[in-house]
Amino acid sequence: MTVSYENSKIIFDGIKAAGIRTVSALPETWLGLVLQRAEDDPELELIQVAKEEEAIGIAAGAYFAGEPHLLLMQNHGFLAAINGIVSLAQLYSIPLCMLIALRGHWGEPYAWHTRGGIVTEGVLRALAIPFEYARDPAKVAAQIRDAYTFSESSLSPVALLLTRDLMED
Amino acid sequence: MERAQCLELLYPELQDKLVVTIMGACAQELYDLGHRESFFYLQHAMGLASSIGLGLALHLPEERVVVLDGDGSVLMNLGTLTTLARYRPRNLLHIIFDNESLLSTGGFDSQTTSGITDLAAIARGAGIQHVVTAGTLMEFGEAALEALERDDLSVIVAKVDAVGPDLYGMDLQLPENAFRFRRHILDRKQA
Numbered sequence: 001m002t003v004s005y006e007n008s009k010i011i012f013d014g015i016k017a018a019g020i021r022t023v024s025a026l027p028e029t030w031l032g033l034v035l036q037r038a039e040d041d042p043e044l045e046l047i048q049v050a051k052e053e054e055a056i057g058i059a060a061g062a063y064f065a066g067e068p069h070l071l072l073m074q075n076h077g078f079l080a081a082i083n084g085i086v087s088l089a090q091l092y093s094i095p096l097c098m099l100i101a102l103r104g105h106w107g108e109p110y111a112w113h114t115r116g117g118i119v120t121e122g123v124l125r126a127l128a129i130p131f132e133y134a135r136d137p138a139k140v141a142a143q144i145r146d147a148y149t150f151s152e153s154s155l156s157p158v159a160l161l162l163t164r165d166l167m168e169d
Numbered sequence: 170m171e172r173a174q175c176l177e178l179l180y181p182e183l184q185d186k187l188v189v190t191i192m193g194a195c196a197q198e199l200y201d202l203g204h205r206e207s208f209f210y211l212q213h214a215m216g217l218a219s220s221i222g223l224g225l226a227l228h229l230p231e232e233r234v235v236v237l238d239g240d241g242s243v244l245m246n247l248g249t250l251t252t253l254a255r256y257r258p259r260n261l262l263h264i265i266f267d268n269e270s271l272l273s274t275g276g277f278d279s280q281t282t283s284g285i286t287d288l289a290a291i292a293r294g295a296g297i298q299h300v301v302t303a304g305t306l307m308e309f310g311e312a313a314l315e316a317l318e319r320d321d322l323s324v325i326v327a328k329v330d331a332v333g334p335d336l337y338g339m340d341l342q343l344p345e346n347a348f349r350f351r352r353h354i355l356d357r358k359q360a
Contacts, residue, residue, distance in 0.1 A: 022228065047227065047256060049220075050248030057217035057249075061224015064209070064351045066358065069224075087213035088221075092347040 001109075004169045007137045008033035011099070011162070014141030015070055016044060018148045020097075022062055023047070024055035025072035030101040030167040034072065052077030056084030060094045070148065074101045075120040076113075078159070085157050086127065095151035095158070099144065102133075102161040124159055131159040134166050172266045172329040173198045175309050176237075179264075182317055183207075183235060187225055187354065190237040191218045193273030194333030195266060199237065200341075201334060206353035210339070210346055216246030219253065219263055226258035229354070233260045233317065240267040240281045240288060241274075247291065253322060254296030262316045263324045265292075270331035289326040299323040 012034045015023065023038050024047040025031065038046040049055045052073045062069035073081070078100050089096050104110075104117020124131045130150065134140045143160055151158040172195060180202045188208045190196045196210040211218045222236035243249070243265050253263065269282040280286040289302045299321055303309035309327050316323035 024224075045227070047223075048252075050251050051246075053217065054220040054223075054246065054249055054252055057214070057220025057222075058224035058227075060217075061221045061226075062228050064221075064347075064354055065225055065228035066351070066355050067228040069228075084214050084217050088211065088217055091213055091343055093344040094347060 001168045007166050010137050012037040014144040018145040020068050020070045022069050024058045026052050026077050028074040028101050031072050052081040053084040056081050059096050063094050071098045076116045089157050093155040095155050097148045097151040098159045100159050100161050102163050107164050129157045133161045135163050170306050170329050178310050186233045186235045188235045189218045189222045191239050191242045195237050197334045197337050200339050209350045215242045219249045226261040236263045238265045240279050241271045250292050250295035257322045259320050261322050265326045266329050267326050268329045268331040272331045292324045297324050302326045304328050
């Protein structure tokens with residue numbers, strides 16, 4: 001299994017096409033090729049955090065500054081960022097457009113990812129965070145754009161779950 | 170030295186800055202000096218005030234950003250010091266009021282109590298170049314003025330007494346604070 005070069009490019013192009021100018025992220029295997037492109041592209045600024053919860057604060061700062069921002073993280077990073085999502089973003093009605101690599105789900109061979117993968121959807125539902133699964137490379141760019149639009153209009157965190165179908169060849 | 174005294178000294182300098190405070194006593198003491206549209210009070214999500222400040226500073230290079238943090242909050246997000254050091258926003262001053270106590274949650278000891286953990290040393294170790302520990306009001310005032318004139322990321326660890334205001338309360342709803350803070354920034358961008 002290798003990370004899809006082609007679909008990583010489609011996701012990256014989709015992020016840019018959605019008008020995003022800065023991205024905060026914690027590197028993750030599935031997100032690696034997207035982040036490499038972000039690092040190399042002068043039109044997009046990548047802010048790499050030490051832990052995902054920091055990115056919730058950075059995203060709030062970007063929102064206050066009126067700059068279109070997107071967060072990239074693994075689902076375990078999402079789980080690690082929950083207090084920031086609840087007690088900053090949701091408490092203050094700050095939008096978050098989160099692209100989350102859904103590890104530990106259908107087809108997962110690695111035991112260490114499985115528990116996080118199993119609970120991710122339930123946690124999103126418990127937090128009333130709207131989410132979609134991204135499976136089809138033909139649709140993912142529109143899904144990214146729609147996630148961003150909805151986060152801004154609802155002033156809410158929104159999650160797009162990047163699945164194995166999309167991220168691996 | 171009391172945090173309220175530091176804030177009183179700093180207050181005139183905050184006139185044209187964007188300010189992010191942590192919860193509780195620190196937010197209240199700043200609010201009591203007189204709310205400004207350029208103040209954002211993070212009343213929860215401990216640890217993220219400095220991350221908000223970093224997001225503001227990186228996206229608004231023309232503005233100067235001041236974060237009013239505390240030992241309890243920064244201990245919850247020590248990684249932030251490494252991210253600040255890495256991106257080194259030239260327009261950010263990060264003030265950590267270290268009262269060696271979790272004052273707002275009952276005055277329990279914190280890891281900095283009796284100097285066990287040295288936050289200034291952690292900030293230096295994280296790679297932040299300009300770090301000062303201030304033990305007196307004079308030292309704090311000098312360090313703050315220097316930092317605000319410096320075109321670089323600065324951290325001040327201000328050792329303050331574990332005391333806070335007698336009364337808490339703001340005539341400001343939390344989302345209202347966020348909406349108005351953002352509108353104020355966008356108005357400033359257009360001006």
